[in-house]
Amino acid sequence: MIALVRAELLKIRSTRMWLGMLALSLGFTLLGLGFYIALAGVEMNGEAALPPVTDPATVRGFYAAASAGTLFMMILGIIGITGEYRYQTITQAFLVTPRRYRLLAAKLVAYFLFGLAFGVANVLVTVAVALPALAVKGGSTSLLDNDVPTILGGTVLAMGLYALVGLGLGALVRNQVAAIIVAVGWAQLVEAILTVALPSVGQWLPAGAVRAITRANIGFGGGGELDTLPAWGGAALLLAYGLAFAAIATFTTVRRDIT
Amino acid sequence: MILVEELTKHFGPVRAVDGLSFAARPGEVTGFLGPNGAGKTTTLRMLLGLVAPTSGRALIDGERYADLDRPVARVGAALEATGFHPGRTARDHLRVVCRASGIAEDGVDEVLGLTGLADAAGRRVGGFSLGMRQRLALATAVLARPPVLILDEPANGLDPAGIHWLRGFLRHLADGGCTVLVSSHVLAEVEQTADHVVIVARGKVVRDAPLAELVGEADGLRVRTEHPAELAAELDRAGGAVHRDGDLLRVSGVDAAGVGRAALAAGAVLTELGAERSGLEKTFLELTMAELGGDP
Numbered sequence: 001m002i003a004l005v006r007a008e009l010l011k012i013r014s015t016r017m018w019l020g021m022l023a024l025s026l027g028f029t030l031l032g033l034g035f036y037i038a039l040a041g042v043e044m045n046g047e048a049a050l051p052p053v054t055d056p057a058t059v060r061g062f063y064a065a066a067s068a069g070t071l072f073m074m075i076l077g078i079i080g081i082t083g084e085y086r087y088q089t090i091t092q093a094f095l096v097t098p099r100r101y102r103l104l105a106a107k108l109v110a111y112f113l114f115g116l117a118f119g120v121a122n123v124l125v126t127v128a129v130a131l132p133a134l135a136v137k138g139g140s141t142s143l144l145d146n147d148v149p150t151i152l153g154g155t156v157l158a159m160g161l162y163a164l165v166g167l168g169l170g171a172l173v174r175n176q177v178a179a180i181i182v183a184v185g186w187a188q189l190v191e192a193i194l195t196v197a198l199p200s201v202g203q204w205l206p207a208g209a210v211r212a213i214t215r216a217n218i219g220f221g222g223g224g225e226l227d228t229l230p231a232w233g234g235a236a237l238l239l240a241y242g243l244a245f246a247a248i249a250t251f252t253t254v255r256r257d258i259t
Numbered sequence: 260m261i262l263v264e265e266l267t268k269h270f271g272p273v274r275a276v277d278g279l280s281f282a283a284r285p286g287e288v289t290g291f292l293g294p295n296g297a298g299k300t301t302t303l304r305m306l307l308g309l310v311a312p313t314s315g316r317a318l319i320d321g322e323r324y325a326d327l328d329r330p331v332a333r334v335g336a337a338l339e340a341t342g343f344h345p346g347r348t349a350r351d352h353l354r355v356v357c358r359a360s361g362i363a364e365d366g367v368d369e370v371l372g373l374t375g376l377a378d379a380a381g382r383r384v385g386g387f388s389l390g391m392r393q394r395l396a397l398a399t400a401v402l403a404r405p406p407v408l409i410l411d412e413p414a415n416g417l418d419p420a421g422i423h424w425l426r427g428f429l430r431h432l433a434d435g436g437c438t439v440l441v442s443s444h445v446l447a448e449v450e451q452t453a454d455h456v457v458i459v460a461r462g463k464v465v466r467d468a469p470l471a472e473l474v475g476e477a478d479g480l481r482v483r484t485e486h487p488a489e490l491a492a493e494l495d496r497a498g499g500a501v502h503r504d505g506d507l508l509r510v511s512g513v514d515a516a517g518v519g520r521a522a523l524a525a526g527a528v529l530t531e532l533g534a535e536r537s538g539l540e541k542t543f544l545e546l547t548m549a550e551l552g553g554d555p
């Protein structure tokens with residue numbers, strides 16, 4: 001199994017797709033962070049656009065930008081399995097590993113690990129930009145206060161788990177374009193609406209789980225007011241989504257003939 | 260040893276493979292021949308656990324592919340429509356297979372060299388020609404030096420030199436004791452290497468015989484001689500039908516041994532003796548067309 005996981009990690013590293021996903025997730029992170037830096041404490045029409053950096057919520061917002069690109073980890077996971085079908089490399093993959101659930105398990109682990117690594121990259125870039133910005137603006141420069149460790153650690157974990165969920169979803173849907181449309185449509189439309197309209201349901205959805213793990217709302221707005229699971233509950237929920245998708249896929253789409 | 264027993268596969272109403280049985284033995288190149296759509300690819304994919312049979316069995320050394328321990332080391336396979344990630348280099352493709360199956364990565368450069376891809380090893384497969392992809396598929400198949408080789412239309416896209424090389428390569432492997440099963444829809448690709456042929460049409464075996472037997476049935480022999488008139492007369496006496504064209508005699512009704520005896524009797528020097536290629540091609544066509552219910 002370790003050999004299979006290592007092979008999957010090499011598969012990811014040996015094409016340039018991951019670079020694109022990394023660039024996109026970093027781009028979103030920097031965009032979110034840029035907004036915070038530009039607007040924190042700035043007066044607009046006589047009112048502060050965002051509370052000043054002395055407000056703990058703003059500090060949290062700076063660091064929460066690290067998780068702005070989690071959706072790209074889901075897309076990375078989706079491509080990780082649907083790409084095998086798209087390029088017909090699935091034949092070779094199943095020739096090497098004819099017990100198909102083992103390949104799927106190795107991919108789940110590999111993409112989780114890769115997602116964690118991406119999370120670390122996003123966190124490092126966020127800290128590298130946020131810390132000096134906060135210092136310049138006179139905010140807290142402590143990485144231990146204001147829930148910052150939870151936000152950053154949670155981001156790393158959430159990114160790993162999102163890649164895993166994407167992999168399970170991709171295995172189930174098989175078609176790359178369809179799976180990406182489902183993921184993006186779900187996250188950007190269905191979930192965005194449900195989170196606001198029915199927060200009690202929203203907390204059980206993937207984005208709600210990310211909010212629970214990172215203890216921060218993605219983007220703007222008061223995350224504190226929404227129903228939110230405990231952090232461990234959020235992590236367990238994402239893991240459950242990924243594993244449930246993968247398990248259903250194992251007994252349905254993954255068993256299909258490869259012709 | 261490859262054993263296929265009463266193998267059947269239905270895709271909805273399509274009987275792609277219909278009660279197929281045959282064996283491929285070690286030390287032999289077994290040609291798996293048939294027109295397009297005959298069910299060759301489906302059969303090979305069932306052998307390799309990629310397609311689930313509707314009924315019947317397909318075994319490699321007595322086991323199902325999926326039950327083999329470290330299958331890549333036991334069976335090498337290169338299948339039609341096997342893809343490569345266009346953004347991955349040839350070497351990385353092979354390294355991934357090594358890692359996943361626990362094979363040492365030392366063999367990678369060796370098989371790349373063996374298949375003539377040494378110079379392309381670091382290039383992304385997206386820029387490869389069809390022939391180069393076939394070579395890479397072959398390199399993947401032989402990566403772990405498996406004793407069983409299953410190749411689906413490996414000559415597709417190869418240039419003449421590549422096809423020549425492939426023949427020699429398969430011959431060499433079989434002579435070393437490998438079981439080689441190679442499919443083709445072009446008889447000419449197989450007739451010079453195969454020891455045994457299994458001809459399929461519409462999912463059924465229409466012929467399963469040593470190649471020599473099939474060649475023997477072909478419509479006649481080509482005989483070139485320095486003494487055509489004398490030999491033609493002798494062959495005529497031996498009961499053969501002879502058509503003379505300069506120093507070339509097209510003979511039917513007499514086998515190669517018969518021609519040899521006639522040549523000895525006539526004191527004729529032979530400069531060429533072989534099966535009429537078009538005759539063998541015709542036999543193949545007749546066998547498959549008969550099954551398809553049409554005229555050759």
Ligand SMILES: Nc1ncnc2c1ncn2[C@@H]1O[C@H](COP(=O)(O)OP(=O)(O)O)[C@@H](O)[C@H]1O
Pocket residue numbers: 259270273274275276293294295296297298299300301302
């Ligand atoms: N996935 C599939 N769904 C439906 N029909 C298929 C599928 N794969 C193959 N077939 C059909 O099965 C038959 C045999 O195909 P194939 O095994 O590819 O033949 P060959 O390799 O000899 O050309 C053909 O009629 C083909 O159309």
Ligand SMILES: [Mg+2]
Pocket residue numbers: 296299300301339411412
């Ligand atoms: Mg075919």
